[in-house]
Structures are given as C-alpha cells and as structure tokens.
Amino acid sequence: xxxxxxxxxxxxxxxxxxxxxxxxxxxxxxxxxxxxxxxxxxxxxxxxxxxxxxxxxxxxxxxxxxxxxxxxxxxxxxxxxxxxxxxxxxxxxxxxxxxxxxxxxxxxxxxxxxxxxxxxxxxxxxxxxxxxxxxxxxxxxxxxxxxxxxxxxxxxxxxxxxxxxxxxxxxxxxxxxxxxxxxxxxxxxxxxxxxxxxxxxxxxxxxxxxxxxxxxxxxxxxxxxxxxxxxxxxxxxxxxxxxx
Amino acid sequence: xxxxxxxxxxxxxxxxxxxxxxxxxxxxxxxxxxxxxxxxxxxxxxxxxxxxxxxxxxxxxxxxxxxxxxxxxxxxxxxxxxxxxxxxxxxxxxxxxxxxxxxxxxxxxxxxxxxxxxxxxxxxxxxxxxxxxxxxxxxxxxxxxxxxxxxxxxxxxxxxxxxxxxxxxxxxxx
Numbered sequence: 470x471x472x473x474x475x476x477x478x479x480x481x482x483x484x485x486x487x488x489x490x491x492x493x494x495x496x497x498x499x500x501x502x503x504x505x506x507x508x509x510x511x512x513x514x515x516x517x518x519x520x521x522x523x524x525x526x527x528x529x530x531x532x533x534x535x536x537x538x539x540x541x542x543x544x545x546x547x548x549x550x551x552x553x554x555x556x557x558x559x560x561x562x563x564x565x566x567x568x569x570x571x572x573x574x575x576x577x578x579x580x581x582x583x584x585x586x587x588x589x590x591x592x593x594x595x596x597x598x599x600x601x602x603x604x605x606x607x608x609x610x611x612x613x614x615x616x617x618x619x620x621x622x623x624x625x626x627x628x629x630x631x632x633x634x635x636x637x638x639x640x641x642x643x644x645x646x647x648x649x650x651x652x653x654x655x656x657x658x659x660x661x662x663x664x665x666x667x668x669x670x671x672x673x674x675x676x677x678x679x680x681x682x683x684x685x686x687x688x689x690x691x692x693x694x695x696x697x698x699x700x701x702x703x704x705x706x707x708x709x710x711x712x713x
Numbered sequence: 714x715x716x717x718x719x720x721x722x723x724x725x726x727x728x729x730x731x732x733x734x735x736x737x738x739x740x741x742x743x744x745x746x747x748x749x750x751x752x753x754x755x756x757x758x759x760x761x762x763x764x765x766x767x768x769x770x771x772x773x774x775x776x777x778x779x780x781x782x783x784x785x786x787x788x789x790x791x792x793x794x795x796x797x798x799x800x801x802x803x804x805x806x807x808x809x810x811x812x813x814x815x816x817x818x819x820x821x822x823x824x825x826x827x828x829x830x831x832x833x834x835x836x837x838x839x840x841x842x843x844x845x846x847x848x849x850x851x852x853x854x855x856x857x858x859x860x861x862x863x864x865x866x867x868x869x870x871x872x873x874x875x876x877x878x879x880x881x882x883x884x885x886x887x
Contacts, residue, residue: 480867481860482838482845510871511839517820518840520739523749527731530756531724537757586749593746628746631753636787639746 472499479507529585533631536577575659576666578633579674579685582652586639587687588670591648594626594641608638612655613681613708620704633657637682642701646692651701655682663695680707723760730776731756733841737777740836741784743825754787755780777841777851816874823873831866834859 470478470493478485494504523529599622608627609616616624623642630639634656642649663677668687675694676685679702686698731752738748738755758779759766766775824832834852837843845863849856 477864480864482863510867510874513816513820513874514839514867514870517817517824518736518740518836520736520745520821522732522735526735526749526752527728530727530731530753533753534723534727534756534760537760585753586746590746628750630750 472503475500476503476507479503483507483511523586523589529581532581536574536581572660572664574633575657575664575676579652579666579676579687580668582630582639583650583668583672583674583687587650587668587672590626590628590639591641591650595648597625600624600626605640609653611636612638612653614638614653614655615706615708617704617706620701644697646688646697649692649697650687652685652687653682653705654684657683659683663698665695677702679705719763723756723763726759726772726776727756730773734776734780736840737836738780738784740824740832740840741781741829751780751784754783758783773841774843774847774851777837777843781851819874820870823870826873827866827869831862831869834862835866838863 470489475490475493478490493500495501602621602624605616605621605624605627608629611629620642623644624640625643625648626641628639629636630652631637632652632654634654637655637657638651638653640651640653642651659676659678662683663675666674666676666685667690668674671690672687673690673692673694674685674687675698676683677698684698684702684705686694686701688694688697734755735748735752738751739745742748742751755776759776762779766772827835834848834854837848837851838845843851845856845859848854848863849859852859854862
C-alpha cells in the first residue's frame with residue numbers, strides 16, 4: 470500500500486485495523502506520522518460530536534413510556550364505553566372529540582415534561598430578544614391558534630413538544646412577572662379547570678381548559694400564576710371549525 | 714412476548730442507545746431541544762413496534778431507521794435554520810484546555826455548516842459506530858458512495874481546522 474492509499478483509507482475508515490493497515494502503520498516514518506495525525510483528528514472529532522446528553526435521558530424515556538402505557542390502560546375501558554354510547558347516540562358532542570385526561574395523568578405529564586427540558590429551554594431562551602413572529606404563528610397555526618400582538622411580543626422561544634395526546638407547543642414568554650413557560654395541549658381537556666400543580670425547584674404550574682384543548686402556565690411560586698394563565702388564555706384565538 | 718419481558722427489553726434498549734441516538738439527533742436537526750423530542754418520539758414508536766424487532770443484534774440500525782423516519786415525517790419541516798452553536802450545546806463542563814475547546818468549537822461550527830449528505834454518514838460512523846456497509850444500507854447508498862462522502866466530510870472539516878498554509882495536504886487526495 471502506498472502512502473496516498475494509506476491516507477485515503479484513514480480518511481474513509483480511521484477505525485480500520487486490518488492486518489494490511491497495521492502493517493502500513495509500521496512501515497515507515499511518513500506512514501506513522503499520517504496515522505498519528507489521523508488519530509489526533511479523530512480524537513478532536515469525537516470530542517466535538519459527543520455533545521452533552523440531557524440528564525437521565527434514558528430514565529425519562531422509560532418513565533414516559535410507563536406513563537403512556539398506564540394512561541392507555543386506564544383509557545381502554547372508557548373507550549369501550551364511548552364506543553357503546555356512539556352505537557346508540559345520534560349526536561356526537563364536541564366533548565367526545567376531546568377525551569379528558571385524568572388529573573393524575575396530567576399532573577404526571579406536566580411534572581415529567583418540566584423535568585425533561587423545562588429549565589433547559591428556559592435557560593436557552595434567557596437573554597434572547599423577541600422570537601420571529603412569523604415562526605411563532607407558524608408553529609401555533611399547526612393547531613389552529615393565533616396569538617394577539619401583545620402576547621406575541623412576549624414570546625422568546627417556541628417549539629413543538631409532546632403532550633398527553635399528541636403534539637403541542639412549548640413557549641417561553643418574557644412577562645412583567647419574569648420568564649414564564651407555556652405548554653399548549655390542543656387535544657387535552659382537564660376534568661376540572663383551573664388546576665394548580667406544584668413542581669420542583671420552587672415552580673408552579675396552573676393548567677386550564679381553553680376553547681380547544683388546554684394550557685399549562687409555569688412560573689415561580691409567588692407569581693400570580695392563575696391570573697397570568699387567564700390573561701394568556703384571553704389572548705389566544707382559535708380558528709373556527711378546525712379539527713386537529 | 715409477555716408484557717414484563719417486553720418492558721425489560723425496551724428499558725434495556727433505552728439505556729443502551731438513547732445517549733448516542735440523542736447525539737445523532739442533535740447533528741441531524743441541529744437543535745438540542747428538538748433532538749430531545751425526536752429521541753423521545755423514536756422510543757415511543759419503538760415501543761409500539763417492539764415485537765417486529767426479531768434480531769437483538771439489529772437493534773441499533775432498527776432504532777436509527779425509526780429516528781430517521783420520524784425526523785423526515787414530523788420534525789424536518791419544523792427545524793428552523795440553525796447557525797447558532799448554542800442551539801446544539803446547552804451547557805457543558807469540560808476538563809479540556811482552552812486550545813482544545815477552541816478546536817472542538819470550531820469543528821462543531823463546521824459540522825453545522827456541512828451539507829447533510831456529508832454530515833449524516835460521518836455521524837453514523839463516528840458517533841453510532843456503524844460500518845461503511847451498515848451506513849450504506851441505512852442511507853440506501855453504495856458503499857463507495859458512503860466512502861466518498863465520509864472522506865469529503867473529513868476533508869471539509871480539516872480544511873476549517875487547519876491554518877491556511879497547511880490546508881493543501883489533503884487536497885492532493887481528492
């Protein structure tokens with residue numbers, strides 16, 4: 470193997486340890502130097518690509534799967550009952566289109582979601598200016614929601630996120646009371662609204678039903694979160710007749 | 714498969730592969746938070762389809778396939794144009810020297826600028842530990858095409874890393 474071929478193979482598959490490559494590595498100074506340079510580059514590459522992983526990622530995946538499974542198990546008898554009602558009912562009410570999530574499930578989900586990436590997303594949005602209004606509206610338009618300009622001006626970050634019933638939106642707002650996290654859950658209805666959910670790290674979530682689905686507002690304990698949640702809900706408009 | 718066995722198998726997969734899949738996801742979508750959601754959704758789909766995984770040795774490729782499909786199906790259109798390394802790395806403690814950190818950050822920035830056709834096979838090789846043949850199967854390419862792409866990927870990264878006067882070495886090979 471000549472030096473050029475040796476370098477090509479180091480660039481293509483640096484981990485190759487065939488007898489041919491091992492022999493080449495030991496066949497002269499230029500080969501050894503090329504191998505050393507390749508090893509050094511691969512070490513830097515590994516450092517660069519191995520980005521930090523969220524704390525306890527595997528455990529949060531396992532927990533979510535367990536919650537999802539438990540939720541389905543509880544939902545199954547309800548679905549059977551609903552199917553029986555549907556068989557005889559003529560009218561399907563809008564309430565039936567939005568299966569209510571039990572408060573236990575919702576509390577678990579919001580606590581899980583906050584622990585998953587709440588503080589991290591909040592930290593990442595710190596110091597950011599207003600999020601691109603088009604991008605914010607684009608995310609919310611997926612769920613047939615529009616945001617009033619006053620609220621739009623407070624948005625620092627928006628992303629899609631998991632909810633107990635499919636995708637929703639995770640939003641960070643810069644309010645007069647400080648940074649606030651908002652989860653919009655378009656297909657989740659609360660059995661009793663509003664509801665207060667204490668979280669770790671001195672945070673509190675207030676969840677309430679809105680015209681379509683529900684939202685949870687997370688702020689530091691001590692902030693008037695219920696009022697904040699009502700004010701945010703007031704500034705959301707829902708496209709009529711849209712099913713999601 | 715019994716429920717308990719199924720659950721044990723799923724938990725083992727999550728513990729073994731979630732970190733590497735997250736890293737692969739980060740370089741695929743260029744966003745830390747989105748990669749987290751992507752991996753979560755990947756495992757939810759994996760749970761539903763777990764009975765279809767017959768060969769435990771194929772688990773890694775199987776999960777990568779689910780993640781790539783999930784990305785194409787749901788996430789790809791939601792990824793904002795990423796130019797900021799802060800979206801990729803949220804916070805990191807390091808024992809490296811400042812020089813090493815500079816080199817690492819340069820390389821991360823260069824990775825974000827790489828076209829996906831170059832970055833994806835490289836990450837599959839360097840992070841997920843797939844062989845050229847496995848990458849070829851995953852990306853539905855020939856092995857020689859994969860070799861060309863990982864070669865070019867490294868070449869482009871080295872170009873960004875090396876001072877201009879040393880940048881010519883690798884070009885001789887192209």
